[in-house]
Amino acid sequence: MKIGVLxxxxxxxxxxxxxxLRNVFDFALQADELGYERFWLAEHHMYSRRLAWGNPISLVPVIAGFTxxxxxxxxxxxLRVHNPLDVASQFKLWNSIYNDRIDLGLANGGSFNNEMFRVTNPEKETFENRLxxxxxYLLDEESLLEKQIVIPPYSGSVPDIWGLSTSAFGFHRSLKFGMNYVRSVFHEKAELDPNPEGLLQFKKDFENTHHRKVKTILAVSGICLKDPRKLRxxxxxxLSGEQxxxxxxxxxxxxxxxxxxxxYQMDEILFRVMNLGQEExxxxLESLAEFLGD
Structure with missing residues (x-):
């Protein structure tokens, strides 16, 4: 079983x-040593002095460098609070440096901080336009040359692009843009119906359209502890009940x-360890490592 960490x-x-922030670096190193497949960082912009980060993009090459x-x-x-050219340029460069170990996951979300959203997207440009x-920028390198645009390194390694969704509508977007598919079932309003028929049809349509198999991930949230008192x-x-x-x-x-x-018939599981102290x-992380590679 392939398991990643969110x-x-x-x-x-x-x-x-x-x-x-220091604890996250230790957490990433431990995930690497235990054999987890991925280590992903979520983006969130909230008015709080206790956040380790809002925008995680600059942390990606740092963590890749010491793992x-x-x-x-x-x-x-x-993506609605980022410039698509900047994102494409950074992730292509890092993926070329780190030998295809960089993932670019994209979410159709705004910002909990309305002022941040106003500053970064004054024209209220849609997610799909930016996507x-x-x-x-990442996949049409030859077309860009005709416009006298080069995103270095030329002929460099393009990261895997992942579309994040909380429902089967993500099938449509991933198919349209040729993205791999991540489905979350831990968000409060996530669609929990596995929809196996829709997933099977999506995989067939994706392969017919893009001439490759789509990669799929199920994102879940939880905690695994030994002490029954701590579990209680x-x-x-x-946050939202055990469902x-x-x-x-x-x-x-x-x-x-x-x-x-x-x-859910997905290729991998992406596990978000819920808000706990570092020891827990x-x-x-160590407990779930039992399932890696089975």
């Missing part, structure tokens, strides 16, 4: 932003992870 950088309530094998990326870039430009406390504090978060001990996940893989986060 990191929000929130950490414990008692930690300031610099401590949280050795894990794929590092974003889950995902809020079209970004994909063109964590369940009480879960969206999976909380239990290792025996629970021995049943749950194969069940999710079978139910590392415990979850």
């Amino acid at each position: 990191e929000f950088g929130f950490g414990g309530k008692e930690e300031n932003s610099l401590v949280k 050795s094998r894990i794929k590092v990326g974003t889950g995902g870039v809020l 079209k430009d970004l994909v063109g 406390d964590v369940k009480k504090e879960a 969206n978060h999976f909380i239990g001990d290792l025996a629970y996940f021995r049943d749950k992870l194969p069940e999710l893989a079978e139910k 986060k590392l415990e979850t």
